[in-house]
Amino acid sequence: MVIAFVCDVLGDKVNKGRQTVEITIDKEATRINKIGNPALLVVWQSHLRFVANVALRREDLSAAKLCNELGLHLAQAGDFPESKLYFEAALAIRREKLGEEHPDTAQSYDRLGFALRASGKFDEAGLCFQQALTIRETALGEEHNDTAISLNELGRWYEERGDLISAKEYYKRALSISLKVLGETHPLTAEYLNNVGISLVEIGELVEAESYFHQAFTINEAIFGVEHPDTAMNLNNLGYLHQNAGNPIKAQDYHQQALAIRKSILGRDHPDTAQSMSNLGIALRDQGQLNQAQHYLETALTIRETVLGKDHPRTAICLDHLGLLLQDLGEIDAAWNYFERALAIRRAALGTNHPKTADSLDHLGHLLFDLGDSDTARIYVEQALAIRQKTLGENHPLTVQTLKDLISLSPTQPSII
Structure with a gap:
């Protein structure tokens, strides 16, 4: 009763204070999530989680935004099951408050699809990605940056499903839009260049793939520096290319660089770190260094079984x-x-x-x-x-x-x- 009385008397002041805290934390989370380095948000994580959980009781759009940013941070940190819960909460609110055809609803479908795909739930992920693309093409147009994001996610989905030709087509459509809308040196352009490169490796077009990987690496290195998850991803993929080209020594060098960055920034138990360990193990096996290879592959297996x-x-x-x-x-x-x-x-x-x-x-x-x-x-x-x-x-x-x-x-x- 006392708490209710205080809230009644100080209602406006309490609400303004709450709004100030939510806005401050949301802005900082959004800023750091755009950088793409989850380690930078760790100091804010407990505050973001607490504020998001409290806001969820209201089930308003501010709560949806906080859940969206917390979910994105958790996904970048490799915690896909928990990120899925927050993305689902954000989607439910936005569908109710904004409707099924709003761009923010599309964003929630897209991010939920990301968490589902990363968790291996491909059928559910595909439905989310397709819904996001449909909304964005209708609401924003076929050449909008957000439409490109959906095309890219569908490309990843097709790649995971083994439809490599469709994957390449979606990646190239996303890249074409990004080059027009965002320019040649934007991080998203780098992401799409990288993904086109991956699709080319998978279909055996290694020479063309290398050009895409180097373009992506050059962009990310200029924007983020070498010590960044996206730059590490580019190094990993260059290693993967040389692995497929039969150059295990060169592949090993790239994978060691990527592993060092990922361990430092993401931690030993992150799925991306496990990827680098696995790839390094493969490169070592190809050179006949079986004991070292076994160590890296078994460590990667333990991480993946635990996390994924x-x-x-x-x-x-x-x-x-x-x-x-x-x-x-x-x-x-x-x-x-x-x-x-x-x-x-x-x-x-x-x-x-x-x-x-x-x-x-x-x-x-x-x-x-x-x-x-x-x-x-x-x-x-x-x-x-x-x-x-x-x-x-x-x-x-x-x-x-x-x-x-x-x-x-x-x-x-x-x-x-």
Whole structure:
């Protein structure tokens, strides 16, 4: 009763004070989130969380904005399950207060989709991204910066689903808009350049991809400096490119640089840090440094199982490469178990016709061949070939290599599924 009396007497002053605090914290959170370095917001995190939770009781637009910024910070920090909760709260408020066709509602759909995709919930994420794009194209037009953001997120979604041609098309549309609206040196332009580069690597166009990666790195280095998550991402992707080009020593150098930055800024247990550890482990294995490679791959696996879950596609990447390493060490039973676990995850999360599913089938096939079971091995490799022909195309390096492998498995002409 006393509290109610005080609030009644001091109502306006209390409300003004609350509004001042919310505005101050929201502005600071927005500013730091735009920088893209979650470590800078750690000192504010407890205050932002408290203010957002209190504001949620009102279920107004100010509460939605606070939840949106807190969710974005948590997502950048790698806490996708909790970021999802705040994005869902913001979306619910905006749908009720602003309606289904408002640009702010689209932003909430977009960010919720990001958290869902990062958590491996691809079907739900795709619905969110498509809804955000539809709203933005209608409300803002086809050449608006926010429309480009939605196109980029859909590109990532298609990439995760294994539709690499569609991914490249969406990335290029986003890049085209960004170049017109934001210019050649904007961070979002760098992001879209980077993503076009990734799609080119995945379809085997490595020379063109390198040009996109270097452009993205140059922009981010000029804006943020080397010690930034986005710059580290560019270094990681340059390493990934050289890995795919058969240059493991050069790949190792890039991955070590990216890992050092990510450990320093994001922490040891962040998903991006795990990515660099995994990639560094792969580069070391390719050079025959198996003990070091095993250390990095096992550490990455532990982080991913803890942060992303045991059934996440990125967890399967570690399992798959640990299987290859154990096969190199002659630990066949352990390798088989890792390959089977990776295949089960990929079939469940990505589907039976995904390039990563083909990787697992191919690895199991080669292991069976080493064990002398060439008939069963051929069945697995045939399945891998069929998937790669469908998703990557006849001329992709992996497709060509799989066909050669299949021919070597049998003295007769292989049957292509």
